[in-house]
Amino acid sequence: MSEAAFKVNLKPETVKAVDELIGRYPVAEAALIPALHKVQDDLGWMPAAAMDWVADKLGLPRVRVYGVTSYYTMFRRKKPGRHCLEICTNLSCSLMGAEHLRDYLCEKLGIKAGETTGDGRITLEEVECLGSCGTAPVMIVDDEYHENLTPKKVDAILSDLELRDKGSADG
């Protein structure tokens, strides 16, 4: 689907959550980042139409919202694969083998960090310190932390994702 044709169709609970967020601040604009999170959690990414929706909701110029989404790394301006793997390669993780794991993942998935597999299933990203250095190496898989990683654990994570995808396709 082209981005321009994207229609925002948010779940009612997302809209309710955004309304509730606005009430937490003396000015609606302060709810911007939490609201963008709610919208992205719902849609899986941040298409332009979604940013426009948030801008209108908070009464902000659209360009204010674009400026914020482009500043923060967690807002996904490109539609990611069904699953997002974010591997930390900052110092503590790299000391424990994170660079080798990143290369291993690239090889297994046949992509470079920052890319999505051809079947649109998996996006791999290299990220900065995740605040979990004592259990390095660390990777976020669809919002969940996975710690003390080894190639074996990475294999298990990948086959688990495959099972989940099969399950959802069958059922």
Next chain:
Amino acid sequence: MAEKVLTARFEKLGSHRLESYERDHGYKALKQALSMKPEEVVELVKASGLRGRGGAGFPAGVKWGFVPKESEQPKYLCVNADEGEPGTFKDRYIMVLDPHAVIEGSIIACYAFGAHAAYIYVRGEFKKPQRRMESALLEARRAGYLGKNILGSGFDVDIWVHPGAGSYICGEETALIESNEGKRGMPRLKPPFPAIVGLFGGPTVVNNVETLAYVPHVINRGPEWFIGLGSEKNGGTKLFGVSGHVKKPGLYELPMGTPLREIIYAVCGGIRGDKKLKAVIPGGSSTPVLKPDQIDVNMDFDSLAGIGSMFGSGGIIVMDETTCMVRAAARLAKFYAHESCGQCTPCREGTPWIAKILSRIEGGHGREGDLELILDICDNIQGNTVCPAGDACAMPVRAFILQFRTEFEEHIEKKKCPIGRFPAPW
């Protein structure tokens, strides 16, 4: 075994629930504080000398005392739970395992300097800590610790979680305030300091999670007890996060002033594979690296400053003899280059140059004069930027070069890395 304070409840089943917290005398300190005058609470925390656990070590009571008593603008507390400094991983554990300690400390802080609202700025990636804080806040609200007229005291206060979205610089207090207001995380020029003009233009205190979690204990047990756990200027215990090449990495609560050697060799079991120690970053990636002959230092703010490094956030990164120092420095420089908010030229332009030159030295393409060039860039960054993030890159890079100069020179002379990549531990 030294006394555990912040981690004392960590291993209890359901430690994050209000019921469990109350069973362990939770919210007793709040009741005590509400029976005192706000300025008495400030004085008590001042007397303890409790220093900020976010990195700079500024005394919390003194900071609260800077907030004007009378203010036309509402005052705010921002709880710094951004935890972005590489090597640091402590606030996450407090939020997951003892969220009510953070809430109780935050309410007491609000009462002490007269704020009626607080935001807990939790880094965006920390979904579980966010959920834990949210449900603890809900429990506290239901129990009457938050909201209007809390515990019948006439004092109103509310607290919310505010998620970040992936930006290291938002840990810096003024960038955090900008981000809390819904803007890009660009640090503000100081003065005015947040205590005068902060969130939404009102007087604001920014305190770290660990600092605030300590507050109820200080109220319950008094300043003398707190000082007795450590020393006069460095009281209390501290959460140390040890990562890298030790046998037992992890989070440890130890008295302030515990010698670094003891932490590495006794607490963490020594270096993995009994290899030789090569270097230690004592307090998060921005703190200057130490050599093995410096590890008899006591881990407190003043002792580390005394040997030209910094105590920082308590994130200790240990590197053994298999570690290439150029590669380590290059990786950290890449991080700072990536995180620069871009508003000061020396930081925006200087940090990517440092990263680029270090990575070419590591790759065997270093040139004569490269080290002087990097040191010159460091000099041009340090002290010339809006926020301390420029220094946070310049200081550790300079320390890596000065402490391990021959290793850097060898890379340039031999036109290759004599050590290689960080080895895989499996």
